Amino acid sequence: MIWLPLIVLALAAFLVAAYLVKLPRAGWTLFAAALLFGLTGYALQGSPGLPGSPKIAATKDDQSNFALVDARRQMFNPDRPPSQFVTVADGFARRGQYQDAAQILSRVVADNPRDGEAWLALANALVEHADGTLTPAALYAFGQAEAAIPGHPGPAYFLGVALLRSGRPGDARALWAETLSNAPSDSPWRQQLEERLARLDELIAQMSPQ
Numbered sequence: 001m002i003w004l005p006l007i008v009l010a011l012a013a014f015l016v017a018a019y020l021v022k023l024p025r026a027g028w029t030l031f032a033a034a035l036l037f038g039l040t041g042y043a044l045q046g047s048p049g050l051p052g053s054p055k056i057a058a059t060k061d062d063q064s065n066f067a068l069v070d071a072r073r074q075m076f077n078p079d080r081p082p083s084q085f086v087t088v089a090d091g092f093a094r095r096g097q098y099q100d101a102a103q104i105l106s107r108v109v110a111d112n113p114r115d116g117e118a119w120l121a122l123a124n125a126l127v128e129h130a131d132g133t134l135t136p137a138a139l140y141a142f143g144q145a146e147a148a149i150p151g152h153p154g155p156a157y158f159l160g161v162a163l164l165r166s167g168r169p170g171d172a173r174a175l176w177a178e179t180l181s182n183a184p185s186d187s188p189w190r191q192q193l194e195e196r197l198a199r200l201d202e203l204i205a206q207m208s209p210q
Helices: 003-020 025-045 054-073 084-094 098-111 116-129 136-148 153-165 169-182 190-207
Strands: none
Touching: 054 084, 054 116, 084 098, 084 116, 098 116, 116 136, 116 153, 136 153, 153 169, 153 190, 169 190
């Protein structure tokens, strides 16, 4: 039942935009699609079962910051920790200070353009600093991460997440599917990405016209 309030809220937002803000009729479809994609991103990345008090919401934000850094770290060899400055930047990212993290990481990749994890951390920090928007700078950082560590799942995985948050589930699906098709069958991360892709397919199917 947790989805019912969210759907009602989305419907209310549409009605306000259409009848109170006087959104032109030509923009109704686009606005409705944006609401649907927002719910899609929340379904994939959020935790709709958590209570909504301000104090708990702040805790959830902290957990999300930690989870983003930890998810990236899990894709790299734990026996080879990142550079000292990437670790410092991760500390800022865990506190939600993504602009500070991005500034540190920009200096790291300037000194060592072949540091793929630093490029990926920078891409994630830029997306988070832009409130989930895939900016040209973030897209460039994802591309540099892929070039520095070709075949590594990190850049494709997190770029897919950013595409979802930017309302582009089709592009995210294509990227993840291509990554899986090129991955060895014994990749330790393969099952997790397959599960994410299956969930995305279900949501895309639910949004498709019957």
